[in-house]
Amino acid sequence: MENSTSEDAAVDYEEYFADQISGLKKEGRYRVFADLERQAGNFPRANCYIDGEIREITVWCSNDYMGMGQQPEVLAAMHEAIDKCGAGAGGTRNISGTSHYHVLLEKEFAGLHQKEAALLFNSGWMANMTTLSTLGAMIPGMVFISDEKNHNSMIEGILHSRAEKKIFKHNDVDDLKSKLSHYDRDRPKIVAFESVYSMDGDIAPIEKILDIADERNAMTFLDEVHAVGMYGIHGGGVAERDGVMDRVTIIQGTMAKAFGVVGGYIAGSNAMCDFVRSYGSGFIFSSSIPPGVAAAALASVRYLKEHNELRERHQERAATLKRRFTEAGIPVLPSVSHIVPVLVGDAALCKQASDELMEKHNIYVQPINYPTVPRGAERLRFTPTPLHTDADMDHLLNSVLEVWGRIGLKAAA
Ligand SMILES: *Cc1c(COP(=O)(O)O)cnc(C)c1O
Numbered sequence: 449m450e451n452s453t454s455e456d457a458a459v460d461y462e463e464y465f466a467d468q469i470s471g472l473k474k475e476g477r478y479r480v481f482a483d484l485e486r487q488a489g490n491f492p493r494a495n496c497y498i499d500g501e502i503r504e505i506t507v508w509c510s511n512d513y514m515g516m517g518q519q520p521e522v523l524a525a526m527h528e529a530i531d532k533c534g535a536g537a538g539g540t541r542n543i544s545g546t547s548h549y550h551v552l553l554e555k556e557f558a559g560l561h562q563k564e565a566a567l568l569f570n571s572g573w574m575a576n577m578t579t580l581s582t583l584g585a586m587i588p589g590m591v592f593i594s595d596e597k598n599h600n601s602m603i604e605g606i607l608h609s610r611a612e613k614k615i616f617k618h619n620d621v622d623d624l625k626s627k628l629s630h631y632d633r634d635r636p637k638i639v640a641f642e643s644v645y646s647m648d649g650d651i652a653p654i655e656k657i658l659d660i661a662d663e664r665n666a667m668t669f670l671d672e673v674h675a676v677g678m679y680g681i682h683g684g685g686v687a688e689r690d691g692v693m694d695r696v697t698i699i700q701g702t703m704a705k706a707f708g709v710v711g712g713y714i715a716g717s718n719a720m721c722d723f724v725r726s727y728g729s730g731f732i733f734s735s736s737i738p739p740g741v742a743a744a745a746l747a748s749v750r751y752l753k754e755h756n757e758l759r760e761r762h763q764e765r766a767a768t769l770k771r772r773f774t775e776a777g778i779p780v781l782p783s784v785s786h787i788v789p790v791l792v793g794d795a796a797l798c799k800q801a802s803d804e805l806m807e808k809h810n811i812y813v814q815p816i817n818y819p820t821v822p823r824g825a826e827r828l829r830f831t832p833t834p835l836h837t838d839a840d841m842d843h844l845l846n847s848v849l850e851v852w853g854r855i856g857l858k859a860a861a
Contacts, residue, residue: 476796477817482806488518491835496812505810506840508830511646513678513786514758515835516708516748526709529743537736541568541725545735549742556749557713560676560684561699565721568742570734572673572702572712576601577608578730579698579714580640580669584609586727587636593627595619595641595652599671602640618645621656628664637666638697643686644674647821647829649783654687658695667697677706678759678786683752703745706752711737711745761834762786769832772845778852779860781827788830789816790848792857798826801851809847 557566680688
């Protein structure tokens with residue numbers, strides 16, 4: 449390169465990167481991360497490093513939905529495992545990276561979902577990507593029938609498998625039925641969908657989807673990432689709540705949201721888990737989660753299994769916030785879950801509302817813009833937890849009303 453004298457049309461890599469970024473900035477959807485330090489023992493408070501100062505703020509958009517990331521039993525389990533086993537896992541699962549905590553945690557997830565087996569991954573993203581790409585690539589003639597609002601990790605897994613795919617309209621059982629009926633009963637098929645869709649807070653008609661899949665002899669793959677720990681009497685997800693866990697072929701979840709730690713998993717039959725364990729690249733070739741992480745997740749799953757009152761409190765908090773926003777004329781989208789989405793409908797205004805809540809009111813709620821949601825559906829997405837108090841809500845309501853009035857945002861229709 450240093451001998452190059454030509455000034456021809458060779459790619460200027462740096463300029464390319466800068467151009468792409470300035471495009472995002474023009475559209476108002478360049479992402480800026482809040483520089484946070486969460487305060488264990490003082491959830492949902494965090495220190496925010498902003499313009500050279502440290503400010504205490506209240507977090508209103510965490511996916512640590514139940515505050516388990518700072519729950520004393522979870523922290524104690526993590527400390528104990530670190531003291532016993534050290535920091536990292538030491539390898540892939542096959543090469544010295546399986547600790548007893550991994551084994552116990554897989555048993556725990558199998559039990560939670562009433563399945564024969566479970567398999568851990570380093571993240572929920574990797575669980576979806578690896579499982580779907582492996583099944584799609586290896587089962588001859590596989591077709592995916594996928595909900596149009598499925599998470600990126602499922603889309604990537606399906607694409608990477610190179611198997612055929614059909615997209616059905618979101619939560620639309622008639623469209624699913626018609627898409628499925630294109631294919632012979634004998635052709636291998638997977639219906640891939642989620643229970644709680646986390647941007648709108650709506651919930652799939654799981655039982656109806658299972659009926660249709662059964663009729664057409666399709667496997668079912670259900671992402672319960674935004675439901676495990678939060679729905680069902682033991683936190684087994686919406687499929688547990690609806691009494692249909694046994695009918696779902698593969699249930700996928702995360703340890704990073706309601707369980708408050710990190711990592712992902714699938715649960716299903718012995719043969720299926722063994723197959724993905726043996727053929728899935730994203731499982732085989734990546735070092736496993738540290739023992740301390742597995743121990744913390746294990747403590748968290750066990751705790752939430754036994755504390756249904758936290759789930760009741762969680763639902764009560766979400767219902768209360770929705771009601772209070774609605775009464776105040778703030779446009780809450782029609783969520784039937786613990787997610788409280790508030791419509792702004794413009795990328796730049798959405799960012800401005802978020803910035804002003806932080807700057808003037810010490811409230812942190814991240815703007816949700818395209819491509820996470822469609823253009824025109826930009827929103828603030830609030831996630832009240834069992835630890836947000838009435839006083840926190842009073843402060844939030846007053847602050848949101850102040851910002852809404854001042855920057856002229858839409859009221860509820
Ligand atoms: C967050 C998320 C994932 C990925 O889980 P991680 O453990 O965060 O990698 C998968 N599916 C859905 C629907 C999600 O929202």
